[in-house]
Amino acid sequence: MKIFTYTASALLLIGLAGCNKNEDRSDAYGNFEATEVLVSSEATGKLLQLKVEEGSQVKAGAAIGLVDTLGLHLKKKQLIASKQAIRSKLQNEKVQIDVLLEQKENLEREIKRVDKLFAEGAATAKQRDDIHGELKVLNNRIDATKSQLSTANRGLLSELAPLEVQMEQIEDQIQRSVLASPLGGTVLSKYAEAGEIVTFGKPLFKVADLKELTLRAYVDAPQLASIKIGQKVRVLTDGSDGNLKENEGTVSWISSSAEFTPKIIQTREERVNLVYAIKVVVPNDGALKIGMPGEVKF
Numbered sequence: 245m246k247i248f249t250y251t252a253s254a255l256l257l258i259g260l261a262g263c264n265k266n267e268d269r270s271d272a273y274g275n276f277e278a279t280e281v282l283v284s285s286e287a288t289g290k291l292l293q294l295k296v297e298e299g300s301q302v303k304a305g306a307a308i309g310l311v312d313t314l315g316l317h318l319k320k321k322q323l324i325a326s327k328q329a330i331r332s333k334l335q336n337e338k339v340q341i342d343v344l345l346e347q348k349e350n351l352e353r354e355i356k357r358v359d360k361l362f363a364e365g366a367a368t369a370k371q372r373d374d375i376h377g378e379l380k381v382l383n384n385r386i387d388a389t390k391s392q393l394s395t396a397n398r399g400l401l402s403e404l405a406p407l408e409v410q411m412e413q414i415e416d417q418i419q420r421s422v423l424a425s426p427l428g429g430t431v432l433s434k435y436a437e438a439g440e441i442v443t444f445g446k447p448l449f450k451v452a453d454l455k456e457l458t459l460r461a462y463v464d465a466p467q468l469a470s471i472k473i474g475q476k477v478r479v480l481t482d483g484s485d486g487n488l489k490e491n492e493g494t495v496s497w498i499s500s501s502a503e504f505t506p507k508i509i510q511t512r513e514e515r516v517n518l519v520y521a522i523k524v525v526v527p528n529d530g531a532l533k534i535g536m537p538g539e540v541k542f
Contacts (some may be wrong), residue, residue, distance in 0.1 A: 267412050270480060270539035272522065274461030278452040285442040287311040287422035294423065296449050298434050302425040304473055309423030311442060316421070320414045327407050330400050335393045346358065351379050429453035457528050459493060460539045462505060462519040468497045470542055471495060479526050480539040489531070493524040493540070
C-alpha cells in the first residue's frame with residue numbers, strides 16, 4: 245500500500261513538473277536584426293574628412309565628411325569665364341535702335357516742313373517724294389537691324405544654355421562631395437579613412453538605427469490563427485544575471501508563405517518542417533544587440 249502511495253505521488257510530481265515545463269516554453273524563437281544602411285561615396289577624389297567611428301552616433305543629413313572638390317571648383321570658374329565671354333559679345337539692341345529712331349524723328353520733322361512748303365508751292369513734288377522715300381528706307385533699315393540683332397543675340401544665348409547645364413552639374417557634384425548619413429543612428433562599421441582615394445560607389449560606413457530592433461522569429465502553421473499585426477507580445481532575452489529578461493514587443497509583419505526552419509533557430513521543442521516568419525519590433529534600451537537570440541510569448 246505504501247509502495248502504491250509513493251508511486252502515485254511521484255507520478256503527480258512528474259506531471260506537475262511537465263506542466264510547468266510546457267508553460268515555460270516560448271511560442272517562437274529567432275534573432276534580432278536592424279535595418280542597416282551602407283553609405284557609399286557619391287563622388288570620386290581624395291577623402292579629406294570622415295568624422296565617424298564605429299559605435300559613434302550620427303544625425304540624419306548632418307555633414308560628416310568631404311571629398312576633395314578643388315577640381316570641380318576650377319571647372320566652375322572656367323564655365324563662369326566662358327559665360328562672361330559670351331555675354332560680352334551680346335549686341336546692345338536698344339542703343340543701336342535708339343540711334344536710328346532719332347534719325348527717324350529728325351526725318352519726320354523734315355517731312356512736315358517739306359509738305360508745308362509743297363502746299364504753299366515752294367517745294368516740288370520730287371522733293372516731297374524723295375523725302376518720303378527716305379523715311380520708307382529708314383523704316384526698313386530699322387526693321388532689318390532689329391531682326392539682325394535679335395538673331396545674333398539668340399545665337400549667343402543658345403551657347404549659354406549648355407554652359408548653364410554644365411554649371412548645374414558641377415554644383416550637384418560639389419553637393420554630393422559633402423558626405424552625410426541618410427538616417428540617424430549608430431555606426432556599425434567603417435570602411436575608409438581620411439586621405440584615401442575614393443571612387444563613386446565605394447562603401448564608406450554602415451549605419452543602423454538601434455533605438456528599436458526587430459526580432460525575426462518563426463512560428464508553425466497552427467500558431468498563425470492567434471497572431472495578428474499590431475499585437476503586443478512578450479519578448480524574452482538572456483539577462484546578465486542568467487535569467488530571462490522580458491520586454492514588450494509589437495508584431496509588425498507576418499510572412500504570407502511558409503519556409504523550412506532556418507538552421508540558426510534552436511528551439512526547446514522538436515524542429516518542425518515548415519514555419520512562417522514574423523517580425524516583432526522591440527524598443528531597445530541598449531541591452532539588445534544585432535544577432536542576439538530572442539523568444540516570443542503570445
